[in-house]
Amino acid sequence: MTDETADFPNPYHPIKAVVLEVVQETPNIKTFLLRPRLRFPFQTGQFIELTVPGVGEAPFTPSSSPEIDEKMEVTVMKVGTMTSALHEMQPGQWVGLRGPFGQGYPLRDFVAKEILIVGGGVGLAPLRSLFLALVHRLDAYKRIVFCYGARSPSDIVYRDAVLNQWPKLDPRISFRITVDRGDNSWKGNVGLVTTTLDNLDIRIPNSVAVVCGPPIMMKFSTLKLIGLGYEPEQIYLSMEKNMSCGIGKCGHCQLGKFYVCKDGPVFTYDLIKDAREIWD
């Protein structure tokens, strides 16, 4: 029955995407450039479910610009079964894609604001997409202050962009990079990412802060921002929970009354600050 096909959109069905390139970012992080079989528009901050055929799925936020919908980049840290299998993949092989899912960054609310971005570790992936989206319409925003912390110099993701290219893009863009532990060649800041939030020359009432990284980093960055005078509704958090179905049904990503997959992954802090398990 042809009309049944039309009536039967299947949100569990992945579409095919070919791996075009694989970039080794750090010893355990790779970026995969994918070409989906169909155009795959998304809003920056939304996430996708990526399938390694026969192995399974995991949620990732694209790290590429939302202005490009025929290709997509996804940056993945090797931590478990699915990501290990993904890290084995070579150009020419295919993966599955579902999505995009959830609520991304509401860029309209960022217009004419001073945007503070605070990232930690592989949390830089969604922030890269956000940064590229902001740069695409840089005139719409007042300025961007980008703070990023990695464990060590060799753990810095998008190393060349972060250290060399992005800071030189425009006078309205400034970067503060730090590592937890330096090495012989490292000449920059050493310390947790929260130390880069000292002495910010931002007019906070006209600012928004975006935070993404490991839970502990998000917790202390958020608390520090509150201490600096940010209101909870000015702080945008990209929450990591165990999103599985992506469509608000399977229950794995419950955060209080919210499902992170449909109500998030981007939340303003005021919505979830009282949720149990927020930083766990």
Added chain:
Amino acid sequence: MVAEANVLVIDDEKTVCDSCTRILSESGYTVRAALDGEEGLRHIEQEPFDLVVLDLRMPGVDGISVLKKLRERRPDSVVIVITGYSSVASAVEVMKLGAVDYLSKPFTPDELSVAAARALERRTGRAVEVLPERELIGERVAVLIQPDDLREMLKAQGRYVFVPRRSAKGLRYSLAGLRPDQELLSGGVRPVDPLKTFFFEARARVAVYPSSRPQVMSPAKMADLRRVIAGVKRCDLQALDLLDKIFLEGDFADPFYKAARENALIVTADCTNPTPSCSCVLMGLNPFCEEGFDLNVSEATGGLILEAGSPRGKRAIEACRVRRKEVAATQLEEREQRRRQTRESVIQMSGDFLTEEPYEDLLKEAEDSPVWEKSAEACVGCAACTQICPTCHCFFLYDRRQPASRVKGKYERIRAWDSCQYPAFARVAGGANPRKSREARFRHRYVHKFIDIKEAHGIYGCTGCGRCIDVCMGKIDMREVLWQLSGVKA
């Protein structure tokens, strides 16, 4: 407001043909009529129709032939088939040929116009305003019917009829109709199986990939979903309401749930024989249904009171050609009295656990209560409570190579029940896990059911069916835990 549409009515019975034409014209459609298949086909050759209302049994060129021809010539037309009462089986056949709905004779003007609106909505994808459900229900249709006749009537309403039946494993939903002496609505209490098993299978294949077309449900599978589920009790109907909100609302509906749900006829029945774990009254529910069903059955002296609660239920009553009588006022009174009695006996079983505060309030205050640790000690983490729960709907997805694959290199995705009581349920790949301890998982089940679901959907995630109490190996009684949390010590 109805959509503009060209409609063709083909029926050899002139009275039926005329009245269909009149009803549909009054609904605002442009209607043409044909008194046999041949004339109908001539119209179809000449102009396109958005909707064809087609009688199945006609002399000469019959409905099936017209339908086949129509599929070739005008694949965009949607078709509603009209059948006699006895030919439901052939109705299923024509559904396979692409008809979107069927009406059994006799049908009411309302039924025809609603079916037409629905069919056209399906075709255009536009929202067509149909009569609001309330208005259709109007004054409730209720009749008195005999058990044997009810069985026959329900059999006509679906391919399969399920009823609760006593077995060695307790009261279970089973296929009805094998033995004539079988009680249709036996038990008087909810079966062991939660109703969700009909709509949300414990394990189901939800995708096959890679494929450029999403998996669709085969017409055969779709026809198999025309099920009548009878003897449903209030606790399970309430659970179904919650599952509807979860699986059907929002940006993405679950297509498998949707298909099963839309094809099912839900026949509820008053509870008459509650078990000791029954606690619907604690959840603000009664042990009988007043709305949300297609049909409801209540026992009364002299027969069964059969009440319609939806257009489909009303259609079923009106279409049935079995002996039926008006319900007498005394019988309605008797129903009220029986309902009150059952309610009283549930209160007897559960009333002692009644807390002063609503559960959501007392749980907010009891977050750090020592009761959690003490109660969780008896929990073995088996997750039986969530598996048997009529509202628990968490699942996980896993992928595998298709076994004995016909086509090489295909994979399949399986959706299987999961449980928040399993340690890794909320764990993320990086290792973070908000509920590492059994106590945290134990508490989560309560907090989620009584606070989170209430905030998100307006109703509790517990309907008081008591199944979790019956199956718990640690003999944990949810009512008791809540009561202890309230601090009200005997």
